[in-house]
């Protein structure tokens with residue numbers, strides 16, 4: 001096991017899922033709820049973003065949709081039920097929450113509909129995500145799509161990683177605009193979760209991107225064997 005938990009590569013180059021079991025690490029779970037939740041309105045959110053947020057919030061009232069909180073450390077997202085404990089590092093951050101200035105990076109909130117195996121993300125790309133002048137960088141679009149689809153895959157299959165992500169970029173996304181990223185799990189075959197996603201303007205008139213993805217449920221036995229053979 002490496003000095004820290006998480007996913008890493010061992011010296012022989014193989015993939016490694018390290019799970020640290022110390023008691024201090026288990027405290028990470030107890031920090032759930034104590035961290036700042038970034039998936040809440042702030043002063044940078046446009047009226048479009050607020051209107052859409054309120055519309056989705058209304059849809060949570062009957063329990064079919066659930067707002068997913070968002071923290072700047074991935075460990076704060078891991079449900080206790082997963083029973084996996086990782087060492088919480090102070091020097092790491094969830095990539096999407098790496099820009100501190102409100103409105104400059106990824107402003108987003110996700111909503112989960114478990115029965116439809118669907119996650120919708122309301123995304124307002126900020127000025128530090130620029131690619132072509134005035135438009136969101138393709139990598140930032142891939143990031144928000146991967147995270148939305150990834151959250152959907154997690155809700156369906158627990159511990160997963162992206163094995164494949166294929167994106168068609170159809171229309172550029174203006175910085176500061178609001179787009180809807182609508183993802184769903186189409187099929188589960190053993191450890192494989194197949195998902196698809198559309199990124200559209202709020203009025204639904206502009207398709208910005210379409211994507212398909214394959215997520216693989218992590219095989220704990222395999223990871224442990226790899227780990228043992230690397231020691």
Ligand SMILES: CCCCC/C=C\C/C=C\C/C=C\C/C=C\CCCC(=O)SCCNC(=O)CCNC(=O)[C@H](O)C(C)(C)COP(=O)(O)OP(=O)(O)OC[C@H]1O[C@@H](n2cnc3c(N)ncnc32)[C@H](O)[C@@H]1OP(=O)(O)O
Nearest residue numbers: 015068077146147150151154155161162163164216218219
């Ligand atoms: C309550 C609900 C809450 C939900 C929300 C929760 C949290 C939200 C929080 C935050 C939101 C932010 C983030 C969201 C989360 C995630 C998004 C980010 C995800 C990532 O950022 S992740 C980083 C990039 N990702 C990698 O870094 C993976 C590197 N990679 C590997 O680690 C391995 O590669 C692995 C593990 C993928 C598989 O490895 P393995 O050894 O377990 O499996 P193996 O190779 O045996 O494959 C088994 C079967 O899959 C087939 N297969 C495999 N790969 C394929 C491919 N590419 N294309 C087609 N088929 C493929 C094989 O052909 C075989 O198929 P068959 O069984 O039929 O033979």
